[in-house]
Amino acid sequence: MGRATFNWLCLQLHTYLGKDPAGRGQPLHPSKQVAVALYRFASGALYIVIGCVFGIAESTVMTVTKQVVDAILKHFKDRLISLPEKQDMGAWARMEELFQRKKGVPGFCLAIDGVHVLILQPPNK
DSSP states (O other): OHHHHHHHHHHHHHTSSSOTTTSSSOOOOHHHHHHHHHHHHHHHHOOHHHHHHHOOOOHHHHHHHHHHHHHHHHHHHHHOOOOOTTHHHHHHHHHHHHHHHHHOTTOOOOTTTTTOOOOOOOOOO
16 A cells, blocks of 8 residues: 555544544544554454554554454445345346356355355245
């Protein structure tokens, strides 16, 4: 990620990252929070390793990563992730067909990396 994109992302998320959720003191600067989370996403490194890289506690890495994920979801979810209405079964069927054609896996409508979505079986199935 280039510096301009990083700065843009920090600007988009700064209002969500300015508070210390534990109320124990000054939070990390929003740009450091974004950097910690991006490092975690890109490397998959252990929290303790990331803590050593950034000079922060392992628990802070876990907290910051969750905060950044929450901020990304709050800020971008409705802008970047769009799904059909629950009642529009035709749209869901088209998504399922497209997914099977592209990925060769039947019975799926979509996949979002790193997200767990509860799917309830319809009562008539």
